[in-house]
Amino acid sequence: MEDINTVQDEIIDEFGILGDDKESTIFYIMELGEQLADFPEEERKEDNIIKGCQSKVWLITSYQDGKIQFLADSNTAITKGLISLLIRVLSDRTAREIIDADLYFIKEIGMGNIIGSQRSNGLAAMIKQMKLFALAYQSKIDA
Amino acid sequence: MSDWVEVIDKNRKEIDVKQIRKDFPVLHQEVNGKPLAYFDNAATTQKPAQVIAALEHYYKKDNSNIHRGAHTLASRATENFENTRSSVKEFINAPSREEVIFTKGTTEAINLVASSFGERYIHEGDEIIISTMEHHSNIVPWQLLCERRKAILKVIPIFKNGEMDLEAYKKLLSSKTKLVSVVHASNALGTVNPIREMIDLAHNFGARFLVDGAQSAAHLPVDVQALDCDFLVFSAHKMYGPTGVGVLYGKRSLLEEMPPYQGGGEMISEVRFEKTSFNELPYKFEAGTPNIADVVAFDQAISYINRYGKDKIHSHESALLAYAFQKCVSIRGFEPIGTANEKVSVLSFNLKNIHPFDVGMMLDASGIAVRTGHHCTQPLMNWYGIEGTVRASFAVYNTTEEIDRLYESLVRISKRKN
Structure with missing residues (x-):
């Protein structure tokens, strides 16, 4: 499997091809969201909602062979697309990899301009939650 | 069909929108590479140079x-x-x-x-x-x-x-x-x-x-x-x-x-x-x-x-609302919310299968400013059983050309899911 930074560089290249046209960029992010793996209906509950997002975002994790898998969903297509990018970079990684990840692709693709400041806060909340999950797993490993 | 849908152009008191637009500096800019069409007037209107x-x-x-x-x-x-x-x-x-x-x-x-x-x-x-x-x-x-x-x-x-x-x-x-x-x-x-x-x-x-x-x-x-x-x-x-x-x-x-x-x-x-x-x-x-x-x-x-008089302003805005409604109602999946007989120029709607936030985001990418969400009326949204709506609200400086752009964008957006 490619390392985190290789995946980030791929994303940067993909967004580079889209250029400056905001409409096609937004449509592209939404299409990415549609490819997200199905989210189990019974997990679409209050406990799994990430606080700090304008849209509803559900996030759950599982742990297998020393790696963390993320599953997520949202009620809005744009947010689903954003999560799909994060999952592509961070899912199926060790806790340490997730904790140490420097997610430079977000700045590189100009995400702040694409989604605006209110959604950027939501994106930051998603990343924080994913890293917190990784920290929790790591502390279990260290214990 | 409601009265406001049919009032288009009949006995309409004209105002010179071109002249009016000159008074609003903020309107003359591009947003995301497209000319700004500002339809968030129910949240706040733009300010004329005089103010x-x-x-x-x-x-x-x-x-x-x-x-x-x-x-x-x-x-x-x-x-x-x-x-x-x-x-x-x-x-x-x-x-x-x-x-x-x-x-x-x-x-x-x-x-x-x-x-x-x-x-x-x-x-x-x-x-x-x-x-x-x-x-x-x-x-x-x-x-x-x-x-x-x-x-x-x-x-x-x-x-x-x-x-x-x-x-x-x-x-x-x-x-x-x-x-x-x-x-x-x-x-x-x-x-x-x-x-x-x-x-x-x-x-x-x-x-x-x-x-x-x-x-x-x-x-x-x-x-x-x-x-x-x-x-x-x-x-x-x-x-x-x-x-x-x-x-x-x-x-x-x-x-x-x-x-x-x-x-x-x-x-x-x-x-x-x-x-x-x-x-x-x-x-x-x-x-x-x-x-x-x-x-x-x-x-x-x-x-x-x-200076223009509220009757002329209201008449212009009503004509815009009627024009927008008549165009948008043909869009597949267009669901108007609020079709009272007497209305101010607020077009509240949803596109089937698409969250209002997503619609707003895509419109913004085309330089079109609308409001999405519950509009600080959560009990009303609950009553309708919806999370929110997309709201385009018109003011004295809006034009039918801008509404054409809104319509064309909505057609493109709706096609993705309807």
């Missing part, structure tokens, strides 16, 4: 604290500030200047009444009536008051098309009703409520009536004497004026009986440690240094509306 110039002039030439200064600038600032009060008095046809109180917005004006009128007139077991389509600003202050005074809040139901259920309203009214507080024009649906009739009905039971005019002040005739409302509240920034200024009109007899809202400068006549006596109206309710610059500039917004 912006007045603000700048005030700070460059007249800045001073008002009412007690012993110098020329202070008297100039005071005169300009009080001129706006006179203009507001004329604008709403209030009997006197003293019944016009400046607040920082509609929300504060409602809170002032809830606090001050509530303190004097609302007691345990009394009833306050609002409606299903109220903005949170016209719900929460009454909830808080009812909790404080052990009073009861009652809610008028509406019909599916967004019109008020007047028969149900009549049944809610009783000798226990002390106040009815209802929106003149709904921010989320556009519905224009029959407030004249509603006020008369409330008065038959001795109840007072507050009109939330936030969405009507810039669009519809509002004459407090013709309406005979007890209170009227509205905001300057939704009528081409600056942010941070609102108006509370209240009948003199009520305002005189009501205790002050906040204590401080301006609102006193004499302060001794034993007892303070309060200033006369309107100053009794204007504690502290007011938002002088914005009140002064607000005068220009009123002049701007008066």
Whole structure:
């Protein structure tokens, strides 16, 4: 499997091809969201909602062979697309990899301009939650 | 089919939109590489150059604290500030200047009444009536008051098309009703409520009536004497004026009986440690240094509306609404929310299978500014069983060409899922 930074560089290249046209960029992010793996209906509950997002975002994790898998969903297509990018970079990684990840692709693709400041806060909340999950797993490993 | 759908072009009073657009500097820019089409006017309107110039002039030439200064600038600032009060008095046809109180917005004006009128007139077991389509600003202050005074809040139901259920309203009214507080024009649906009739009905039971005019002040005739409302509240920034200024009109007899809202400068006549006596109206309710610059500039917004006349403005906006509705209704998956017979220029809708946030985001990418979400009317959204809507609201400077762009973008967006 490619390392985190290789995946980030791929994303940067993909967004580079889209250029400056905001409409096609937004449509592209939404299409990415549609490819997200199905989210189990019974997990679409209050406990799994990430606080700090304008849209509803559900996030759950599982742990297998020393790696963390993320599953997520949202009620809005744009947010689903954003999560799909994060999952592509961070899912199926060790806790340490997730904790140490420097997610430079977000700045590189100009995400702040694409989604605006209110959604950027939501994106930051998603990343924080994913890293917190990784920290929790790591502390279990260290214990 | 509703009246407003069919009024297009018939006997329409023309205004020169091209000329008007020249007065609004903010409109002449590109957003995301496309010319800006600003359809978020129910949230706040843009400001004409005359308002912006007045603000700048005030700070460059007249800045001073008002009412007690012993110098020329202070008297100039005071005169300009009080001129706006006179203009507001004329604008709403209030009997006197003293019944016009400046607040920082509609929300504060409602809170002032809830606090001050509530303190004097609302007691345990009394009833306050609002409606299903109220903005949170016209719900929460009454909830808080009812909790404080052990009073009861009652809610008028509406019909599916967004019109008020007047028969149900009549049944809610009783000798226990002390106040009815209802929106003149709904921010989320556009519905224009029959407030004249509603006020008369409330008065038959001795109840007072507050009109939330936030969405009507810039669009519809509002004459407090013709309406005979007890209170009227509205905001300057939704009528081409600056942010941070609102108006509370209240009948003199009520305002005189009501205790002050906040204590401080301006609102006193004499302060001794034993007892303070309060200033006369309107100053009794204007504690502290007011938002002088914005009140002064607000005068220009009123002049701007008066220059064209609300009938012409409303006629232009109604034509835009009818045009937009007729075009959009053909879009596959287009679901209008709020199709009352009488409306201000608010087009609230959803596209099937697409979240309103996503629609707003995609429109923004095309330079089209709308509002999405619950529009601070969550109980109304719950009533419709929806999370929110997309809202395009039109103002005097909007054009049919801009609506064509909205339509074309919506067609593209809807095609993805419908």
